[in-house]
Amino acid sequence: MKSNAILDVMVKDHNRLMKYLEDVKKNIKSDFDVLLKSFNTFEWNLDKHFFVEERAIFTSYNPDYIEDGHQLFTNLSKQHTSILEKVELLRKRLRSGKSIDVSDMEVMLLKHKTYEEKNVYPVLDVEISEGEKRFMIERIEEIRL
Amino acid sequence: MKSTEILDLMLKDHNRIMKYLEDVENNLGRDFGFLSNSFNTFQWNLEKHLFVEEKAIFTSYNPDEPDKKYNFFSDLMDQHTEILTVIESLRKKLQKREPFDLNELKKLLVKHKTFEEKNVYPLLDQEIDDCTKRVIIDRIKEIRL
Numbered sequence: 048m049k050s051n052a053i054l055d056v057m058v059k060d061h062n063r064l065m066k067y068l069e070d071v072k073k074n075i076k077s078d079f080d081v082l083l084k085s086f087n088t089f090e091w092n093l094d095k096h097f098f099v100e101e102r103a104i105f106t107s108y109n110p111d112y113i114e115d116g117h118q119l120f121t122n123l124s125k126q127h128t129s130i131l132e133k134v135e136l137l138r139k140r141l142r143s144g145k146s147i148d149v150s151d152m153e154v155m156l157l158k159h160k161t162y163e164e165k166n167v168y169p170v171l172d173v174e175i176s177e178g179e180k181r182f183m184i185e186r187i188e189e190i191r192l
Numbered sequence: 193m194k195s196t197e198i199l200d201l202m203l204k205d206h207n208r209i210m211k212y213l214e215d216v217e218n219n220l221g222r223d224f225g226f227l228s229n230s231f232n233t234f235q236w237n238l239e240k241h242l243f244v245e246e247k248a249i250f251t252s253y254n255p256d257e258p259d260k261k262y263n264f265f266s267d268l269m270d271q272h273t274e275i276l277t278v279i280e281s282l283r284k285k286l287q288k289r290e291p292f293d294l295n296e297l298k299k300l301l302v303k304h305k306t307f308e309e310k311n312v313y314p315l316l317d318q319e320i321d322d323c324t325k326r327v328i329i330d331r332i333k334e335i336r337l
Contacts, residue, residue, distance in 0.1 A: 098239075103236075189336040190336070191336075
């Protein structure tokens with residue numbers, strides 16, 4: 048039985064991100080600066096998370112050689128793009144002083160998180176060698192999540 | 193006169209990246225494993241650097257605000273895209289074990305680095321307030337460069 052090292056690190060970060068989104072939600076009716084600060088923290092941490100997934104995990108897995116893996120990672124990257132577009136829309140509303148609703152964002156993130164935790168990371172943890180896994184973990188650890 | 197903390201950090205990382213590129217150059221014509229490892233190290237470190245610039249620095253400064261001086265952020269993003277496109281084509285050659293040379297990439301990186309060190313970071317260091325600078329520095333330090 049191989050370790051769940053990648054799943055464990057990424058689940059921990061998914062939970063942190065949901066916590067940051069929860070903070071934004073709690074601050075929706077608060078002072079604008081408090082809301083903006085929590086939104087910035089959420090966005091920055093989401094950016095780091097996606098960077099780790101796209102540049103430390105997906106590319107290190109060499110999907111060019113594995114058609115199924117390639118398709119899987121392409122779909123995940125598309126989901127990242129949709130989520131980031133949504134974040135950008137919310138940011139624009141914030142900047143114009145309009146009210147924001149993060150329900151859609153919550154739904155998108157939950158769907159993405161559940162998919163990765165059930166279908167992506169457990170598979171990666173089993174399929175890649177311990178050497179490749181160590182290499183990925185070292186890269187993940189270079190980004191403070 | 194304000195501190196030059198952002199310039200100092202980014203200059204140090206520019207030099208590290210040029211050193212990684214030099215390692216790739218030194219490995220051209222050598223064993224494929226050495227070349228591939230040095231290329232991966234260079235690419236990963238460059239990606240972290242570009243991520244820091246785009247997500248920790250440019251966005252923290254709110255380039256959307258109508259200030260002509262900072263229109264260069266979108267030019268810098270275009271340069272990043274150009275650099276990453278050249279790297280992608282080199283990686284494809286590397287994967288097919290075709291010979292490649294680094295002259296075009298080197299030229300792009302030197303031009304980009306020189307522009308940032310002369311025109312971007314010194315200006316940012318002087319123009320932004322200490323609080324924004326602190327946020328940017330804290331974010332940069334979350335990524336192991």
